[in-house]
Amino acid sequence: MTTQQHDLGYRALFAHPEMVRELVTGFTAFKLFDGVALSAFERVNADYVSERPSARQGDVVWRVRVGDHVLDVVILLEFQSGVDRCMALRMQTYVGLLCQDLVERHQLSPELLLPPVLPLVFYNGVPAWSAPKELAELLTAPPAELAALQPSQRYALIDQWRLDRAALDANDDLLALLFRIELSRFPRWKARRKARRKN
Template sequence: MPENEEQPRSPHHPHDKGYRQLLADKRVFLELLKTFVREEWVEAIDANELILVNKSYVLQDFSEKEADIVYRLKTRDKNVIFYVLLELQSTVDYLIPFRLLLYMVEIWREIYNNTPQHERESKHFHLPPIVPAVLYNGANNWTAPSTFKEMLDSYQDFSGHLLDFRYLLFDVNRYSEEELIKAANLIAGVFLLDQKMQPEDLARRLQKLAGILKRLTHDEFRHFTTWLKNVVKPRMPEDFREKVDRILDASNPWEVERMIYNLEITLEEMQQQALLKGKMEGKMEGKMEGKMEVAKNMLLLGIEMETIARATGLAPDEIATLKKQMEQ
């Protein structure tokens, strides 16, 4: 496949941007495979053999979807090319086996069309294997079919004759905290912070990752802070985002504790602001309820609406609405 392909389009979901930027680094992508896939072919991969395919495979029937990350792998001992296809998901997609198949066929079609006719008609011509994978970070359990054949009606009746494959599933919220901390690498740390949690848990988890973050290279650490900007920062109130940017931009691996401390202070300020806002809104609601109660009592006494408006500060139309409600 030509390597000077069109550049991938921007991902449809803002959250995907964080993972796309992270996994576009072949070292991080390989770390993902070697951390969570226990298969021999993974252990044999050399990072130098991985090539990111700069093309988005947008399907006609799924125009709002795209194959997010595609890597080509040429092994050292065989003239074989693997295509490791990774699809990012934040919700359960029950059509995922079918969509993955369409992506795979699209890649094979392109390889076939780009192979000279005399080569592809030779008995030695083989299509490369494609290993499909899904990275899912939704809170609900992943309940989509894990194999393609499960999408076929009455597939049990035709075993041995049907096309089938099983995709790899990286289910972010199903890995335990202990497992991710034990892995002690960038991708596991990212998964830990991406799991469903309360805002106050972020600082605690960062503290647990401090030792891991210190050992990251400068490039890995920058991947980590960029991911935080893309994924964690949007969850915060807008007036705190610029402060988070400044903290992350000034951070480095050898001053992780300072970064975590500054983020922790910012999170505390954010929580205090949210608490104060809640109290103020509660007081305003209580004050309005009090005014309405006074207006109601004055209406029962037959006092004119203009007088009630001056006494309570309520608008005439609010008093008129209240009067209609009382008359029903």
């Protein structure tokens, strides 16, 4: 399976709200979406065209209505098969274009405010993820008087190969089962599981 086919497979998988909810609640530290009804998840356009002729495409975007106060939170899910050193910069671009798209579509809150965004990178490559998760790490240190004016962006990371093996085996959710099946095809995963069982 090529990298492009693999990424398309994940896009198809996470086109379902139950899979997105399982991913965030089961494989990140964020508890915001625990117990949120699937009906609160709404798929959002993931093609953002800037003012220039070129276009940037995110992978999967969901808007979720959370809590009694109906707070909208946008999940921006990016799939990576390789390490991209400039991922924080790319994510800043995606978030900016997403927000611009929401403004142009008049999809803001009643107070005309943009929703909070959860930028999430799902990485399934074998080498450990080594790219900075914060944009500031890609920038030259500015003079003190300019520091507060520099761009800022962070993203959350799910590194599939480095998920906790015991926790994954103990998880009965469908997504955890799919991850175990996928990873079991690779000799390194099998060797690690055997070594853990012997200890």
